Amino acid sequence: MTPERTCIGCRRRDDQSALVRLVRREDLVVDGTTPRLPGRGAYVHRGCLGLAVSRQAVRRAFRAPVTLDPRLEASAPAR
Template sequence: MGQEPVAQPLRETGRLAKVVRTCIGCRKRSDKSTLVRVVAVQGSTATVVTPDLRGTMPGRGAHLHPAIRCLELATRRKAFGRALRVEGPLDLDSLATVIHESAE
C-alpha cells in the first residue's frame, strides 16, 4: 500500500500546511482540496445530501472523492447517514449530478 499523506505543521505558524480528510466512499485519506464536501439539508420529504462546492454551508459535513466509484461505495455502505448523523430517506440526486459531471 502507498503511504498516506500526513499534514505537517508549518514552522512559522504551527498550523497545518495541508488539510487531510477521509473519503466516506473509499475510506482513503486525501487533501481536502481534491474532495467534495457534502452537507445534509432537510427537505420536505427526505434529507437532501447537497454538495458544498465552496465549503461554506453550515452543518456537519462529510467528504467524498468526485468519482462515481466512491459515490457508489458510500451509497452501498450507507455511509452518508452515519457521516452526516441523519436518519431516514436520503436524496442523493444533486450530489450524483455533480459527481457525474466532474467524472466526464
C-alpha cells in the same frame, strides 16, 4: 498545508481540496463545497459517491436516513 479529510466511500485520507464536502440540509445531502455551507460535513471523492451510498456511509455519517441530492449523483462519473 492543506488539511486532510477521510473519504467516507473508500476511507482513504486525502487533501480536502480533492474531496467534495457533503452537508445535510434537512433530509437532503448536498454539495457544500463552494460556497462552503455551515453545518455538519462529511467528505467524499466525487468518484466514491456511489460507493458511499451503497455502503450506507452517507446515512451513517449523518446518523439519519438522508437522501443524496440528485444533482450530486448526476455529477458523479459513471462506472
